[in-house]
Amino acid sequence: MSVRDVTRTLLGEEIEVTLVKNASLDIETEHFTAITGPSGSGKSSLLYLLGLLDRPTSGTINMLGTETTQLSENDLAQFRLEKLGFIFQFHFLLPEFTAMENVRLPMQKLGKLSVKEQTEKAVALLESVGLHDQIKKLPKQMSGGQCQRVAIARALANDPALVLADEPTGNLDTHSAATVQQILRDIAHTEGRAVVAVTHDEHFAAVADKRIHIVDGRIQGN
Amino acid sequence: MSIFFSIAVRHILSRKRQSFVSLLGIIIGVAFFLAISSLMQGSQNDFIKRLIDNSPHISVHDEYRNAKEQPVQKLYKDRVVELRSIQPLPETRGIRGYKQVVEDLKRRPGVRASATLTGQAILNYAGRDNSIVLNGMIPADMKDLTTVEENMIDGSVDDLISNRNGVIVGAELCRRLMLERGDNITLTASTGQVRTFKIVGIFRTGSLDYDDKQAFTDIKRVQAMMNKSNRANTIIIKMDDSSKAQKLADEVEAATGYKSVSWQEASEDIMSTLAIRNVIMYTVVSAVLLVAAFGIYNIIFTIIMEKQKDIAILKSMGFLAGDIQWIFIIQGCILGVAGVIFGLPLGCCLMLALEQITFEPPGVSEPIQMPIDWSAPQFFIAGAFAFFAAVLASYLPAKKGASVMPVQILRGGQ
Numbered sequence: 270m271s272v273r274d275v276t277r278t279l280l281g282e283e284i285e286v287t288l289v290k291n292a293s294l295d296i297e298t299e300h301f302t303a304i305t306g307p308s309g310s311g312k313s314s315l316l317y318l319l320g321l322l323d324r325p326t327s328g329t330i331n332m333l334g335t336e337t338t339q340l341s342e343n344d345l346a347q348f349r350l351e352k353l354g355f356i357f358q359f360h361f362l363l364p365e366f367t368a369m370e371n372v373r374l375p376m377q378k379l380g381k382l383s384v385k386e387q388t389e390k391a392v393a394l395l396e397s398v399g400l401h402d403q404i405k406k407l408p409k410q411m412s413g414g415q416c417q418r419v420a421i422a423r424a425l426a427n428d429p430a431l432v433l434a435d436e437p438t439g440n441l442d443t444h445s446a447a448t449v450q451q452i453l454r455d456i457a458h459t460e461g462r463a464v465v466a467v468t469h470d471e472h473f474a475a476v477a478d479k480r481i482h483i484v485d486g487r488i489q490g491n
Numbered sequence: 492m493s494i495f496f497s498i499a500v501r502h503i504l505s506r507k508r509q510s511f512v513s514l515l516g517i518i519i520g521v522a523f524f525l526a527i528s529s530l531m532q533g534s535q536n537d538f539i540k541r542l543i544d545n546s547p548h549i550s551v552h553d554e555y556r557n558a559k560e561q562p563v564q565k566l567y568k569d570r571v572v573e574l575r576s577i578q579p580l581p582e583t584r585g586i587r588g589y590k591q592v593v594e595d596l597k598r599r600p601g602v603r604a605s606a607t608l609t610g611q612a613i614l615n616y617a618g619r620d621n622s623i624v625l626n627g628m629i630p631a632d633m634k635d636l637t638t639v640e641e642n643m644i645d646g647s648v649d650d651l652i653s654n655r656n657g658v659i660v661g662a663e664l665c666r667r668l669m670l671e672r673g674d675n676i677t678l679t680a681s682t683g684q685v686r687t688f689k690i691v692g693i694f695r696t697g698s699l700d701y702d703d704k705q706a707f708t709d710i711k712r713v714q715a716m717m718n719k720s721n722r723a724n725t726i727i728i729k730m731d732d733s734s735k736a737q738k739l740a741d742e743v744e745a746a747t748g749y750k751s752v753s754w755q756e757a758s759e760d761i762m763s764t765l766a767i768r769n770v771i772m773y774t775v776v777s778a779v780l781l782v783a784a785f786g787i788y789n790i791i792f793t794i795i796m797e798k799q800k801d802i803a804i805l806k807s808m809g810f811l812a813g814d815i816q817w818i819f820i821i822q823g824c825i826l827g828v829a830g831v832i833f834g835l836p837l838g839c840c841l842m843l844a845l846e847q848i849t850f851e852p853p854g855v856s857e858p859i860q861m862p863i864d865w866s867a868p869q870f871f872i873a874g875a876f877a878f879f880a881a882v883l884a885s886y887l888p889a890k891k892g893a894s895v896m897p898v899q900i901l902r903g904g905q
Contacts, residue, residue, distance in 0.1 A: 313902065322807055323898050343811055350809025357901055361804040365501035375808050377494040423808075435901070 270296040270319070270431060270463065275328030277314055277486075288314035290486040292328070296431065301457040302465045303477035311486040312467040313435055319465060320353055320433045321345045333430060350379055354424030356453075356466075358436035360416035362408040368395060368419045369404045375426040394422035398452055414445025421452055425460075432456055434466035438473055450476065495814060498805075499821035502794050513790045514829055516783035517877055521834025524776045525873040526841035531772045532869060533862035535765050542758055545638055545696065547727035548736040549753050551743055553586045556750045585722030592747055593726060601731035602739065605632030606723035608713045612678040612706075616668050623664070623706050625678065627713025636729050639694055639707055645672045646692030648707075655709050657691035661702030665693050678706075680716040688712075780877055784884035787826050791819055791885045795892040802892055803900035816886075816893035823885020827878040834877060835870055 277289040289311045296302060296319070306312045317323040318330065321337055330337045333352060340348065349355075362371045372391040376382055382390065395404055398418040408416050417437065424432055434453060438446035450473055457464040457478070468474050482489045503510045564572050586592065589606045596604035608627040613620045630651035634640045640648045644662060651657045658676065665671065672690050679685045688708060695702055714720050728743075730736055733754065740753035755762065795802070802815055842863050849858045 317898050317901075320807070322901070346806070346809045346811050348809075349807065355804075355807050357804075359800075361800055361901075363498070363501070363801050363804075365505050374494065374805075378809055378814075 270330075270332045272296075272319065273329045273331075275315075275318060275325040275330060277311075277318060277323065278326045287486050289318060289325070289483075292318075292483075292486075292488050294481060294488060296463050296465055297479075298430070298463045299457055299461050300463055300478045301454050301476070302463070302479040302481060303474040304465065304467045304481045304483060305469070305471075305474045306483040306489075308469075310483050312483055314486075315483060316433055316435050316465065316467045319431075320355060321349055350375065351427060352430050354427070354429035354432040356417070356420050356424050356432065356434040356437045358439040360408065360413070360420040362416055362419055362423070364408050367405050367407055368400060368411065368422075371408070371419055372422045372426055375423060379427050391422070391426070394425055395419065398422050399448070412445070414441050414448065417441060417445065417449055418452065421449065421456075425456065429462065431463045431465065434464065436467055436469065438468070438470055446470070446473070495818045495821055499818050499825060502798065502818075503790075503822055503825060506790065506794060506797075509790050509793065510826070513783075513786035514826055514833075516786035517780075517826060517830025517881060518834040518837060520780040520783035520880075521830055521873055521877045522837035522841055523779050524876065525835060525838030525869060526845060527776045528772065528873060529838075529842050529864045529869045530845055530861060531769070532866075533864035535769070536864055537862035538761075538765070542761070543733050543754055546754060546757070547636065548730050548733045549728035549740045549743065549751055550757075551586065551592070551726040551728070551747065551749050551751045553584050553724040554750050555748060556744070583719060583722060585719055585724050586726060586747075586749055589723040589726060590721075592743075596726070596728060596743070599739075602728060603632075603635055603730075604726055604728045605629055605636050606710065607725045607727055608710050608717065608719060608723045609725060610680060610713060610717045612680050612716070614664075614668075614676055614678055616676070621664070621668070623660075623678070623704055625680075625713055625716070626705060626707045627710035628707060629710055633707060636727055637707075638696070642694040642696050643692050644695050646690075648692065650691035651707070651709060654689060654691055655712065656686075656688055657708065658688035659692040659694060659707040660690055661705055662693050662695035663699050663702035664704075664706075665690075667703065678716070682716065682718045684716045684718070686712065686716055777876065780880045783830070783877075784880040787823055787881050787884040788888060790826075791822055792888040792891075794822070795819060795888050798892075799895055799900050802895045803897040806895065806897040807901065812893040815895070816889045819889030819892050820882060820885050823881045823883075823889070824878070826885075827881025830881060831874040831877050835874060838870075838873065 272295070273293050275289060275292045276287065279286045279288060292315060304312045304315060314323070318325055321330075325338060328338075332348070335348070337345065337348065363374070366374070369388065369391045372394055373387045376387040376390065392401075392404060395401060398421055400415060400418055400422070403411055403415055403419070408419070411419070417440070432453070437453065438449050441449060453464050453466060454476060456462050466473070466477070474480055561574055561577070563574065585608075586606070593604045593606050596602050605628060610625055612623055612625040614623050628637070630648055633651070634648045639659060643659075646659070648659065651659065660670070660676075670676065670690060672693060674690050675687050676690060677685060677687050710723065714722060728739065730739065736753035737755050740751040740756070744751040805815060806812070842865070845861045846863050848861045851858045
């Protein structure tokens with residue numbers, strides 16, 4: 270994935286705010302990349318641009334050979350469904366669905382697997398994040414760390430090439446944060462995916478293969 | 492189960508009490524819509540049935556719709572001709588060659604026709620003159636073309652066949668003049684001829700005026716009394732399919748020249764009044780469902796406000812705006828379908844209850860039951876309208892739900 274000269278500007282009624290300025294970077298598979306920087310520096314904005322949830326004002330984002338800035342909203346949604354996985358600071362699990370049902374959601378939407386295959390894969394993913402005994406539990410019946418691990422399993426449901434995480438350990442205790450951090454590293458190194466995580470946590474960033482530091486919307490170190 | 496349906500159901504179940512109240516609104520709305528529209532349609536059907544059954548489908552009168560064209564007008568078609576003080580020749584009124592016209596009509600399939608001669612007569616009784624309308628008919632046709640036989644409370648139309656001097660009168664006249672079957676009455680025609688008739692039958696239609704003023708006897712007796720031998724002033728026609736009356740009336744008028752009035756034409760003002768009444772009725776009952784639809788709007792709007800994060804995460808996952816909209820429209824559909832499923836049986840109960848009510852309107856001597864239309868279209872209209880209202884009520888908030896921008900919501904976090 271290559272990002273070239275990407276700028277994201279918000280036009281207010283009177284002022285213009287530049288969230289990301291002339292950002293250029295490459296994301297490689299099997300790499301765990303950390304984006305760091307102070308609050309309000311544009312870390313999350315850059316992540317949302319990488320995750321195709323937002324469109325750049327200028328610049329290009331080439332992902333797996335596709336120039337994504339030209340894609341329609343529907344094509345972007347399909348791209349996200351097939352190629353990207355998201356993990357947020359808060360787990361954002363659907364509260365009425367069990368852990369397994371939450372993990373199945375992206376698979377159901379993609380519709381490539383049978384119900385049986387979806388269930389088997391969801392169970393396997395939950396087992397891989399150490400939640401084999403929480404499969405039928407609702408989010409409210411699990412701890413924050415467990416919910417976040419379900420969210421990781423959900424992000425991996427459609428075998429994405431790129432997993433994007435926005436402060437994935439921000440809401441977790443030290444033990445849970447360490448578990449999540451290990452899982453993300455494994456996703457990059459063992460499963461061969463690209464993982465990009467925005468973090469404030471220096472310990473978390475220290476174990477990354479690559480670190481991108483951003484200040485005032487500009488990439489300072491890469 | 493479709494993923495959209497699955498999410499929609501879970502959303503509704505997540506707010507059980509509020510969903511139930513919205514559903515209850517639709518159920519009651521459907522039930523009232525069905526009961527009221529069935530009652531109104533039933534009364535309309537009953538009214539039209541009485542209108543059609545109690546009078547001929549077509550009446551051919553011994554008059555012309557437009558004044559006859561004068562020979563001078565025929566001669567100068569493209570000129571302006573003014574004629575003054577035209578005096579028609581005195582002639583005996585009546586339909587010329589009525590027997591032939593009746594025979595021709597009877598040859599048509601599904602058409603029954605008979606000639607009648609109607610005139611005024613005076614019934615002198617106890618020093619008082621009572622004006623009545625004497626209807627002269629062929630007794631055999633009377634059974635087929637009028638409702639006299641059905642309304643008989645004493646005697647039969649057949650008695651007119653055996654007794655050519657017989658007459659059938661209304662129950663109100665009999666009550667007023669203390670007459671009974673078998674009594675003789677003396678009638679004086681406008682020609683001055685006086686004849687004595689024997690009451691062979693008494694009918695009651697429920698309309699006091701009709702039961703007081705109308706009398707039926709053999710056409711030949713009326714022709715003799717009115718000095719109109721071999722004349723009839725009206726041909727009455729009944730058809731198996733009354734809806735085709737207008738077409739036949741036009742044909743008869745074109746063929747004979749005499750004014751032929753179908754029941755539709757005769758009741759044009761009533762039919763338009765009924766149409767206006769229907770518009771008012773559907774507006775009122777629709778308002779009930781509209782209020783219920785606001786309940787659905789409210790619950791779905793609340794769910795959307797509550798589920799902004801869910802919508803954002805679904806969109807980030809790859810769900811399209813249309814998918815999100817569809818999820819909330821499905822919720823409206825579920826509430827609408829459930830409302831129809833439970834509302835229609837409740838409506839049936841209301842209809843059954845309404846059917847039990849009997850009342851006696853002024854001027855009618857027999858109690859009347861509430862007429863209810865149980866036909867399928869009533870159920871279909873009520874169900875379809877409720878479903879449409881529910882879908883529309885969900886469409887508006889669903890559109891708002893679909894427009895949620897994931898980035899704005901996800902930035903907010905918990």
